[in-house]
Amino acid sequence: MRFGHAVIALKGIIKRELWRFLLQRERFIAALVRPLVWLFVFAAGFRSTLGIAIIPPYETYILYEVYIAVGLIGMIQLFNGMQSSLSMVYDREMGSMKTLLVSPLPRWFLLTGKLMAGTFVSILQAYVFLLIAWFYDIQAPWLGYVTLFPALILAGLMLGALGMLLSSFIKQLENFAGVMNFVIFPMFFMSTALYPLWKIKESSELLHTLASYNPFSQAVELLRFALYGQFNLYAFLYTLAAFFVFMSVAVWGYNPSKGMMVKKGGGPS
Amino acid sequence: MSQSTGLSLVVKTLSYAYGNKEALSDINFSIAPGECTILLGPNGAGKSTLFSLITHLYNSRDGEILINGFEVKKQSCQALANLGVVFQQTTLDMDLSVLQNLHYHASLHGMTRKQASIRINEELERQGMLARKDEKIRQLNGGHRRRVEIARALLHKPSLLLLDEPTVGLDVPSRKGIVEHVHSLCENDDLSVLWATHLIDEVYPTDKLIVLHEGEIKAQGSVSNVCGGDSTDEISHAFKQLTQVKPL
Numbered sequence: 001m002r003f004g005h006a007v008i009a010l011k012g013i014i015k016r017e018l019w020r021f022l023l024q025r026e027r028f029i030a031a032l033v034r035p036l037v038w039l040f041v042f043a044a045g046f047r048s049t050l051g052i053a054i055i056p057p058y059e060t061y062i063l064y065e066v067y068i069a070v071g072l073i074g075m076i077q078l079f080n081g082m083q084s085s086l087s088m089v090y091d092r093e094m095g096s097m098k099t100l101l102v103s104p105l106p107r108w109f110l111l112t113g114k115l116m117a118g119t120f121v122s123i124l125q126a127y128v129f130l131l132i133a134w135f136y137d138i139q140a141p142w143l144g145y146v147t148l149f150p151a152l153i154l155a156g157l158m159l160g161a162l163g164m165l166l167s168s169f170i171k172q173l174e175n176f177a178g179v180m181n182f183v184i185f186p187m188f189f190m191s192t193a194l195y196p197l198w199k200i201k202e203s204s205e206l207l208h209t210l211a212s213y214n215p216f217s218q219a220v221e222l223l224r225f226a227l228y229g230q231f232n233l234y235a236f237l238y239t240l241a242a243f244f245v246f247m248s249v250a251v252w253g254y255n256p257s258k259g260m261m262v263k264k265g266g267g268p269s
Numbered sequence: 270m271s272q273s274t275g276l277s278l279v280v281k282t283l284s285y286a287y288g289n290k291e292a293l294s295d296i297n298f299s300i301a302p303g304e305c306t307i308l309l310g311p312n313g314a315g316k317s318t319l320f321s322l323i324t325h326l327y328n329s330r331d332g333e334i335l336i337n338g339f340e341v342k343k344q345s346c347q348a349l350a351n352l353g354v355v356f357q358q359t360t361l362d363m364d365l366s367v368l369q370n371l372h373y374h375a376s377l378h379g380m381t382r383k384q385a386s387i388r389i390n391e392e393l394e395r396q397g398m399l400a401r402k403d404e405k406i407r408q409l410n411g412g413h414r415r416r417v418e419i420a421r422a423l424l425h426k427p428s429l430l431l432l433d434e435p436t437v438g439l440d441v442p443s444r445k446g447i448v449e450h451v452h453s454l455c456e457n458d459d460l461s462v463l464w465a466t467h468l469i470d471e472v473y474p475t476d477k478l479i480v481l482h483e484g485e486i487k488a489q490g491s492v493s494n495v496c497g498g499d500s501t502d503e504i505s506h507a508f509k510q511l512t513q514v515k516p517l
Contacts, residue, residue, distance in 0.1 A: 002379060004379065005378075005379030006379075008376050008379050008380070008381065009376055009377050009378075009379060011376060012372070012373050012375075012376020012377055013373075013376075013377075015372075015373070015376075016362070016365070016369075016373045019365055020364065020365070023364050023365075024364075095356055095358040095359065095360040096360045096361070096362055098324070098326060098354075098356055098360050099360045099373075099374065099377070100377065101324075101325075101326055102325065102326065102349055102352070102354055103349065103377035103378065104345075104346045104347070104348075104349040104350035104377075104378065104379075105346060105377070106345075106346065255328075
């Protein structure tokens, strides 16, 4: 694979994803409205019942909205990862996935390119959300918005890889509702996006264990620390490891001889 | 390193099964440069499976496929760089314009913006689609979409063009136009073509014919050799005899 070829192809894949995203205005609006409703309605409602003690990276007592804002950035990336997964299943059903897969580039590169394109879109959404949150008085240190960027890349790649992995196992679009019920919601609710771990522990040991092993929790913690200019090594390593595991299985799933494309059988569509 | 066969496509002892169901059995054929080969077979004959194997969407455990001397399984990038494909189902992005679709394809083949623009203009002009380059695919009719797909498949100047039932669902003039255009590409540009179809009237007397049925090649050779003549009636009769299926 020539380096120049790889760069041109990667730019092409990202550009296409952006074109598609900008054309689907309702997708852009939905991606923003969802976390904003949680922020303006859910968090505001729970503000009085949920007090957040001083826990790192926060140095003072914080409002619930401040705590949940980072979880909602995670939510944006989680839903974006699943949206990419949905669009890959759709592309496969519609045939446009074939255009990508018959390109003269290694399959792992093509899938990584697609993943990077999706992550790029999710980062745009996250910063627009943060801008709106800024005017709602949820403000992080200026440096935090810079240090958040690499964390968004890793978290986005990990959640996108999870979506890609799922897309290699889902044969039809109709099965996608199952993903919502069995992946997105459990991952989101059993995480530190909405409540800190110590709070979960007070209610249930089992939930606490599940939440602490949930890769989404670690991605959210990585983002939380990064937004306040700090580095959470454990969350970083956990998210990185989860990314490699998900990506490896996804590449295997799309391998023409070994993965699910063969196991699913049936004629090629 | 490529194996210098001098052939655009070589398929050797290729077999493929979905679980226990055999889809292709011991397929052998080759295509020389500039040759138009018609892969004739009824629905379910294994044509799309064969295309998925040649394009490396599937991998075969048995047999070998070489494109311009490059083995698809082991040198997939080099092999696919020599290949243009038009799939049975439209694979264009409906919400993007003709230009955006073609630029995307060009980037996947590593063409710079400048190279891509030149080739896109050349191919669209050849297809009579240049004036519609800014239109969204959704606004084009089936025949025009196919023309864009053929232009796209030829952008990177492949030596082998695969077409999987490209005229399905098109009206008679559109079908005729595409059949003529592809045959002229073989004649004038030395392009090799593998054209899967179940429509007898798409076969030209100068074509090479492969009759595929139930995953096996029932006959192959020049049209007159396989059918004992090159008229539509003779091809139709031979097809019926070889497959026990009434041709369309």
